[in-house]
Amino acid sequence: MGWGSPLPPRSCPGANVALLPSLLDSDLVVVTGKGGVGKSTVAAAIGIVAARRGLRVVVAEVGGRADTARLLTGQGVDHLSITPREAMEEYLRDQLPSPLSELLGRSGTFGAFVEATPGMHELLTVGKVWELTSDPRRTPDEEPYDLVVLDAPASGHGLALLGAPQTFSEAARIGPIHRQASIISESLSDPERTAVVVVTLAEEMPVNETLELRDALLDRLGLDVSLVVVNGLGPDRFSDEEAAQLEALGEPADSPAGAALWAHRRARGQAEQLERLRAGLDAPPLELPLFFAAGPDAGELAALVEPAL
Amino acid sequence: MNGLDGKRVVVCAGAGGVGKTTIAAAVALGLAARGARVAVVTIDPAKRLANALGLRALENDPERVDAERLAGHGIEIAGELWAMTLDPKRTFDELIARLAPDERSRDDVLGNRIYEQLSGAVAGSQEYTAMAKLYELHRDGGFDVIVLDTPPSRNALDFLDAPDRLTGFLEGKALRAFLAPTGLAAKLVGRGTSVVLAALKRVTGVELLEDLSTFFGSLAGLLAGFRERAEGVKALLADPSTTFLIVASPEQEPVQEAIFFAEQLRVAGLPFGGLIVNRAHAPVRGEVPGGLPDDLVLRVRRAAAELDALADRDAAAIQYLSTELVIDDAVVVPHLPDDVHDVDGLVAIQRHLFRSD
Numbered sequence: 001m002g003w004g005s006p007l008p009p010r011s012c013p014g015a016n017v018a019l020l021p022s023l024l025d026s027d028l029v030v031v032t033g034k035g036g037v038g039k040s041t042v043a044a045a046i047g048i049v050a051a052r053r054g055l056r057v058v059v060a061e062v063g064g065r066a067d068t069a070r071l072l073t074g075q076g077v078d079h080l081s082i083t084p085r086e087a088m089e090e091y092l093r094d095q096l097p098s099p100l101s102e103l104l105g106r107s108g109t110f111g112a113f114v115e116a117t118p119g120m121h122e123l124l125t126v127g128k129v130w131e132l133t134s135d136p137r138r139t140p141d142e143e144p145y146d147l148v149v150l151d152a153p154a155s156g157h158g159l160a161l162l163g164a165p166q167t168f169s170e171a172a173r174i175g176p177i178h179r180q181a182s183i184i185s186e187s188l189s190d191p192e193r194t195a196v197v198v199v200t201l202a203e204e205m206p207v208n209e210t211l212e213l214r215d216a217l218l219d220r221l222g223l224d225v226s227l228v229v230v231n232g233l234g235p236d237r238f239s240d241e242e243a244a245q246l247e248a249l250g251e252p253a254d255s256p257a258g259a260a261l262w263a264h265r266r267a268r269g270q271a272e273q274l275e276r277l278r279a280g281l282d283a284p285p286l287e288l289p290l291f292f293a294a295g296p297d298a299g300e301l302a303a304l305v306e307p308a309l
Numbered sequence: 310m311n312g313l314d315g316k317r318v319v320v321c322a323g324a325g326g327v328g329k330t331t332i333a334a335a336v337a338l339g340l341a342a343r344g345a346r347v348a349v350v351t352i353d354p355a356k357r358l359a360n361a362l363g364l365r366a367l368e369n370d371p372e373r374v375d376a377e378r379l380a381g382h383g384i385e386i387a388g389e390l391w392a393m394t395l396d397p398k399r400t401f402d403e404l405i406a407r408l409a410p411d412e413r414s415r416d417d418v419l420g421n422r423i424y425e426q427l428s429g430a431v432a433g434s435q436e437y438t439a440m441a442k443l444y445e446l447h448r449d450g451g452f453d454v455i456v457l458d459t460p461p462s463r464n465a466l467d468f469l470d471a472p473d474r475l476t477g478f479l480e481g482k483a484l485r486a487f488l489a490p491t492g493l494a495a496k497l498v499g500r501g502t503s504v505v506l507a508a509l510k511r512v513t514g515v516e517l518l519e520d521l522s523t524f525f526g527s528l529a530g531l532l533a534g535f536r537e538r539a540e541g542v543k544a545l546l547a548d549p550s551t552t553f554l555i556v557a558s559p560e561q562e563p564v565q566e567a568i569f570f571a572e573q574l575r576v577a578g579l580p581f582g583g584l585i586v587n588r589a590h591a592p593v594r595g596e597v598p599g600g601l602p603d604d605l606v607l608r609v610r611r612a613a614a615e616l617d618a619l620a621d622r623d624a625a626a627i628q629y630l631s632t633e634l635v636i637d638d639a640v641v642v643p644h645l646p647d648d649v650h651d652v653d654g655l656v657a658i659q660r661h662l663f664r665s666d
Contacts, residue, residue: 035325036563067562095512104508113513117521118423154325156435156460171423175514204648205355206326235615237608246609249598256613259593263612265646292618 023226023309024050026195027133027187030150032158033199034209038231041301042199043151044071048302049309051076055146058132062125062161068151071298078145080132084121087128088114094138095176119171122164123181130184155213162188163220188221195226200285202230202270202277211280227308228285230274235289236267310640310662312582313340316552318447318545319456319582323556324566328587330354331649331658332556332642333458334362334392338379339659341390345453348391350442352435352458357650362392369396369403371446382652384659391452400438408534417527423520435460444542552582555634559589559626568633584634585662586627588644590619 023029023046031043043059047068050057058078059068066081092101092110104110114120131137135144152158165188168181187193198213200206210228217223238246243264251257277285286308288301313319313336321333330351337349348371354364362374371391379386402419409415418424439460446455510518545551553574557567567584574581593613597606631639642661649658 036327036558036560040562092512096508100504100508100511104505104512107505109505109509110512113509113518113521171520172514172517173520174516176511177513177517201326204357204650208356235612237612238605242605245601245605251595251598254591254593255595256593256597256609259613259616260609262646263616269647292615292622 023195023197024053024055024147025192026147027193028129028148028150029195029197029226030152030158030162031197031199032152032155032213033229034201034206035154037199037201037206039154039199040067040151041071041298042197042229042231042305043149044068044075044077044298045301045305046197046309047072047077047149048075048298049306050147050149052302052306056143057147057149058145059149059151060129060132061151062129062153065151068298075299082125082128084114084124087124090131090138091124091127119160119164119167122161123168123177123184126161126164126188127180127184130187155209159213159216159220162217162223166221189223191224191226194223196223197227197229198225199229199231200277201232202273204273207273207277207280210277214281225281227283228277228281229288229305229308230277230285231288232290233270233274233287234263234267236264236271238264238267310336310339310583312552313454315550316582317454317550318443318548318552319454320443320459320546320551320553321457321556321585322459322553322570324558324563327556327558327563328649329556330458331358331655332554332585332587332662333456334358335649335655335658335662336554337390337392337454337456338384338386338655339663340454340456341386341388342384342659343663344387346389346391346451347454347456348393348446348452349456350393350395350439350446350458352395352439352460354394354458355648355650357648359394361651361655362390364392364394368393369399371452379652382656384656388453395435395439395442397435397438400442404438404441404538405531408531408538410530414527414530418524418531421524421527423524440542441538444538444545447545448541546579547577549580552580554582554585556585556587557630558587559623559630561626564626564630567630571634584630584636584639585642586623586630586639587642589623589627589641590616590644592620592624593617 029046031039031046033039040061047057047059056078058080059072060080060082061068062082064081064083066079069079069081072079088110089105092105095101096104114124129148129150131139132145132148137144152161165181165185169178169185172178172181196217198210200210214225214228217225238260243261246257246261246264249257253262274285274287286305288304319333319336319340321329321336323329330353333349333351334354337347341347350371351359351364354362361378363372363378365372371393374390374392376386379390405418405424406415409418436459439457443455443457446452555567555570555574557563571581571584593616597609597613601609627639627641631637640662642658645654645657647654649655
């Protein structure tokens, strides 16, 4: 699979990579993007690269999802699927002495509070993500991770998740929720601690969403996108003259010539969208090829992602 | 898509990124061509698709798609096609305004800090508002069929649960009972035994609880309306004149999501109307004709082999999906080289959808 455009300058083998800040230096890498763009695989690949560089790393998913668990088997990367319920119980245990936290948990009162308060699920979830890197850990006897890779929900939901601490630090003017939310919000908005990776495709909607998400992250959280990954780029094999030559054959759509024209049109469409994406971004995106037949395993993908990290 | 006869509501559901919006628009176009007065509610359509349909983002109600736009594309529209793009925040505000008994209660809610800060920020508000809009359009009865595109949720459950969670959110019943002046909390406080409330205050803060209490208080007058609406939405979704089309693309995640969603429909007793597999690659047949330069032939063969590999993968995915869903009539829409953004593209897709008619 040797096609694809040149990798970004940062990845040039001769460059002094050590001097450049790496995504993996942060505490948290949030991987988001439109649905169906291959977010989970990229999140797993980043986790694997971090583990290969000797970091203690966990890939976390939210809402009880476990899309990356299978990809991470045997790769030296921990996996965690966060549910709001567990996050809630843990928060209570941390905030109150045990008889009280049990009482509050058992009474269902805090549960009712969480259910009734819009955005509380998100706050507890992101609080748990934040906790994984904190030193000391909230959970007794647990070591902090060097890096958490969050396989975040698709753009809009992902933004709501990341924005929850800030929303609550404003909505709750004072008090423990305000305090917690402010601490988390501060660390999420700190570019030294939090990096955002947006995965996308070279198609109109994913490109729009990537650019909108970039603006929204900057606007609402003051966070810059550290890396954009463009997935599924098909090979561009034919010149326009050759395409015209094939077109002139008048072969049916399901013939080899028809297939070649299909691939040509797709490649040109992708090139156009990639150009639009590049024009809208400050840093060049990482380009990943389309895989025919079975997709790559996360280890193979890690090798492709590695130079950009 | 013969199962659509006599349906009043068609919900297109599936994972994000499978082309649900396009499929919803093509279904609506096909039904309009067959004589129905159809409204399609889209969520975040591609700009070019919106332009093709003449959709203006400013409107939060269906507008008729100009017959001019559809003329000359090889399709006759015997009925009417109406389309809109959902504005979640505005739909929510409108809902509050409609359910509020008077201006003061409306302003109390809309001006509440909690509402202001949280209504736009909450994940899933698109799901609620899509449901609210569907219910409203159906109740007003101006259309033969309403086709609903669903939000790009990662979890189909978000959507099915929306009516219940809407009332759950807004009622905050348990908490309200707790916080109301005559509620449990007051009694406990009165007796000085409010250990639980004290614990709650300790982890959340008094101010936040007070603000929430005010918020729920200001919602009190609207709750009956919300409850009624949620019941109405649930009844509408389960109605025999409603059907759910599951849209997938032949890739791993959308396939799993489709299976999961079909199961959720079954459990919830909601009507499943069919499976549409979008963006399937077609198998490649035949030989490269003679007379081309050798290196070009070589590259054509490689392109054909790659596309054929994708076609094999897709055929296996469709087979697997059909087995899991116990169906033999999946509608397969081919992967077009470009995204579909214009009327010609929609016409082409609706031909695949309605081809057996």
